[in-house]
Amino acid sequence: MFEQLHTERGARAAATKVLAVLEAFGAYDGVVSLVELVRQIGLPRSTTHRMVGFLRSAGLVDMVDGRFFLTSRVAELSAAVPTEVPCGMREVLLPVLTDLYEATHEAVHLTVRCGDVARVAERVHGRRSAGLVSQFSGALPLHCTAAGKILLAGSEASRSGSLRLEAHTPVTITSGRRLAEELANVRRYCVAFDRGEWSSAITGVATPV
Template sequence: MAGRSTQPGRGVVAKALDVLDAFDGARDGLALTELSRRAGLPLSTTRRLAADLVEHRVLERLPDRRYAVGRRLWRLGLLARVQGDLRDVALPFLQDLYDATRENVHLAVRDGDAALYVERLHGRTSVPLVSRAGGRLPLHATGVGKVLLAHAPQDVVSAAVAHATKATPYTITEPGRLLRELAEVRRRGYARTVQEMTLGTCSVAVPVVDGDGAVVASIGVVTATRREPTRHLAPLRVAAGGISRALHHPLA
């Protein structure tokens, strides 16, 4: 089974994923040379794979000849269960939370050493942010990330604390202070950040638990710093409770 007939196939899927991964942070498109460099593949391999992916509409060719991720991959991605379960269950509650706050509303899960943003709702009056659905941000520097980190396994916490870097001058990265803050997040049941990820913004976030009480996600609200985020704690907790119950009793 691991002979000549299967080996090329393995290689192609792995390389195609290297090509697709290269578009993280480059949604406006990549030229072939940049795509090759980011994917860590030879130019000729990249050109052949990219042409193949364009032919199958997984990638698109922009008018300026750069490559971009195509609509077909977007459609396929939305078939994933991360959407089917947590996102679909949570969306009406997130919508209610947005109604109540008119601020940026986030739903995030831990994906290894990062907070993966499953959904972001925001309106015209919400403060602009770098977060987006499908994007990843550091666990230690965001509200939802701190909640997820506070309930992560010890090895994840150790690695995050050891490698914490400053996104702004206000990001808490000192190991002792960060660990004390995570204990505080567990104790009081919410995280609060001020200008740790984006200057001029602050956040508050709470855990979403499953039927066994395990923290499976976090929801948070991000506002401009002139507004105290903890005033949104009550609707946040109501929404988190609703999502937790809906995850526990899918038919309720």
Template sequence: MSPVERNTSAAGDEPTSVVRRISDLLAAFGPTDTTLGVNELTRRTGIPKATVSRLVKEMEGVGFLERSGVKVGLGLRLFELGERASRRRSVREVALPFLADLREATRQTVHLAILDGAEVVYVEILPGRDAPWLPSGVGGRLPAHATGVGKALLAGSPPAAFEAVVAAGLSRVGPRTITAPGALVRQLRRIASTGIAYEHEESAPGVACVASAVRVDDGPPVAAVSASGWIGKVDIRRVGPAVHTTALSITRALTEVGDRSTGR
């Protein structure tokens, strides 16, 4: 099989690599999708059905997909590889006790997320009591501009990160999502000054969130932590200092881990 194939349905006559097609197939599984059939994978990816069938069979063979009747779901091998992603793993392992303490103190849903291009990826979520429905899920993604963690991460990132978000389009996710670049810039400046990002119904109706970034050695943020709850049931500004303190505690813990690993 050639390492490069043609995908005229999705990209005209430009060659599309097998790796890109495998990535598209995996990305076709949404946060609520347990299994999908070949027809649905074909529809979502635009890859020819015969190619989808062949790739699905090969991905089953290496454990990337697992068969469930006539459909397939994401395989255990992907979980194993994900656990080896060192940055995500180390940050999550160090942060988890602090996240648990934050949930206990606030009774809200606590998130840990990282920035990946124009999106945030959720590394850990600890649901709070009577938590509202949230669009986030572990391993899931949301547009960075529409989330508290995303804004906290962008506020401490190089200008190129903001430019990537604007280039991707400030799509509306919740009733009050920021869709104007100028308004987003103004918020990010305030967040950079205070260290705390607020979100009110920007990612979902009825949801309020406060977030703060985790930084190490004055570099760009490596992650962000947040607490989310129902608007009207939580005074998110009173929760803000606790979230900020948690982020600082995780920063100190990560710094200590780094010092031990380098012998400093």
């Protein structure tokens, strides 16, 4: 019995330390050195390094040039969290989405920002675009989707410099300077475009609501 309690306490303590390391990434926009982690969470360097090792083995953290960063696996896990729009807001926006669909007969999405990704909170579509549902069911990158660019441009501090500008197609914006120019145009004209940047088979247009 004593050994079982000792094991359970040890497991809880280890889990608490791993969670502390994960939370510390938030203070550094998802990219952090081992020294910064030690300073942030107050654990010994050896313990912190071991906890980071657990996260790396789980595919949640990786390292480049001596700095650790959260992987897309974290975004995939966050996509499992239900995204809800308050009922009152949904009642106001759903007729607008429906009218837009009736006018265009294209899939219409209401998208919200969840950290460094975007997620579809509501959608209206017909049979022709039913195949898009699965593609838009998870986390969407901010830098190469129309809705993502709108959300980035509308943030008081877009922090686009901290995003990993991963190339999804040959025309994906992977330069911080180009993205900044793109977001400046989005703010100026209140419209954003995705011209095959996330998927070569998909184009999109977005505007804030």
